[in-house]
Amino acid sequence: MKRIVLWFSSTATAVVLLFSFHTSTQGAAAGVRNSAAAGVVTSGGTTTVTGTSADTRYGPVQVRITVSGGQLVSATAIVYPTGGRDSEINSYAIPVLDKETVAAKSASIDSVSGATFTSQGYVQSLQSALDQAHL
Amino acid sequence: MKRSWVEQLMGMPISLLARGPDARDDRVHLAVQQVYADLRDADATFSPYRPDSEVSRLAQGEVFEWSDELREVMQLCDEAEKLTRGAFNARTPDGVWDPSGLVKSWAAERATRHLEGLRVDWCLNAGGDVVVGCPSGEPFRVGIQDPHDPAGIVAVIERSSGGVATSGTAARGAHLYDPASGAAAGGYASVTVAGPSLRVADVLATAAFVRDLTVLSSGYEALVVHLDGSQSTTPGWTNDNSVVSSPDWA
Secondary structure (H helix, E strand, C coil): CHHHHHHHHHHHHHHHHHHHHCCCCCCCCCEECCCCCCEEEEECCEEEEECCCEEECCEEEEEEEEEECCEEEEEEEEECEECCHHHHHHHHHHHHHHHHHHHHHHHCCCEEECCCCHHHHHHHHHHHHHHHCCC | CEEEEEEEECCEEEEEEEECCCCCCHHHHHHHHHHHHHHHHHHHHHCCCCCCCHHHHHHCCCCCCCCHHHHHHHHHHHHHHHHCCCCCCCECCCCCECCHHHHHHHHHHHHHHHHCCCCCEEEEEECCEEEEECCCCCCEEEEEEECCEEEEEEEEEEECEEEEEEEECCCCCCCCECCCCCCECCCEEEEEEEECCHHHHHHHHHHHHHCCHHHCCCCCEEEEEECCCCEEECCCCCCCCCCCCCCCCC
16 A cells, blocks of 8 residues: 555656646646545456645646556546646646556556656656556 | 665656565665665755755855765766767856766766665666666666657667666757857757766767767767657667677767
């Protein structure tokens, strides 16, 4: 359980990094969807893990993953700031989250080498998160 | 058995993956804490963003007793400048000494000394620069990020020792230039260099990115992603784990 929580904080951190990269001059978000209770739910062969909400400068971010048969099926930000410039950030950040999850999984890689920038940091955090979850 | 750790240090996530029967052993966990302690120390000494770091104090013209680490990094920066015929230079155009281009990989590689002698394979990733050690002989698979699509990978290489470093400007625009000529880098989308030392690979990746592949040293091989998305490699580059010793590229 502790491992899962760690995993989650990594993923949440990753999202936070993306948010911080596209620096917005705007303050707190205009609106935020209600957060869900953190925890693990197993149904059939599928486990859904909901992370704790992480506060970012734009507002709270909360991430949920689904694991089935030992494979990461999806990673989704279920709570994120909305409104103004932040919507642009979200429309960028969230598809990347799903896409990279799939890319990292399909290539069965252990690590990623790339030019240092924040999205790259995200990739690594996700990869590390995958390892912590033993996927 | 695998275990990994991630900490945000020096402005980037630094992740460490341990693999092997002892990956969850307390000794490994303690060694990893020492790795991160090393990296925190390096940040305290070399961060240009910390007013009390030795680098900041140097920049302010303060006179103080230099640490052994500062002397070592100064010497390595000088060596890197010579090795690359000026394509790597730790001095900014306005004369400030900023070794950030070398410190990250130097500190990462140095910190892995705490992992020697343990019965685990390890892979340390410092913001995109990767160094691995595999006593088992089984390599790690390192994806090379696509500079035109940060979510994609252009190649996967397997390595059981040494470092892999990538230099590029995809996300931040042109921020690198050739210190010798002052010309902005722009010939490649990214350059990845692999070889026995991560620190040297990092220096060479930066130098090759701002100039060209003639700066590469013997034992270091490169994969280039061009601006049009095509790729090329040096003759000795291999995606598998075979040990390559190629003739000097220059």
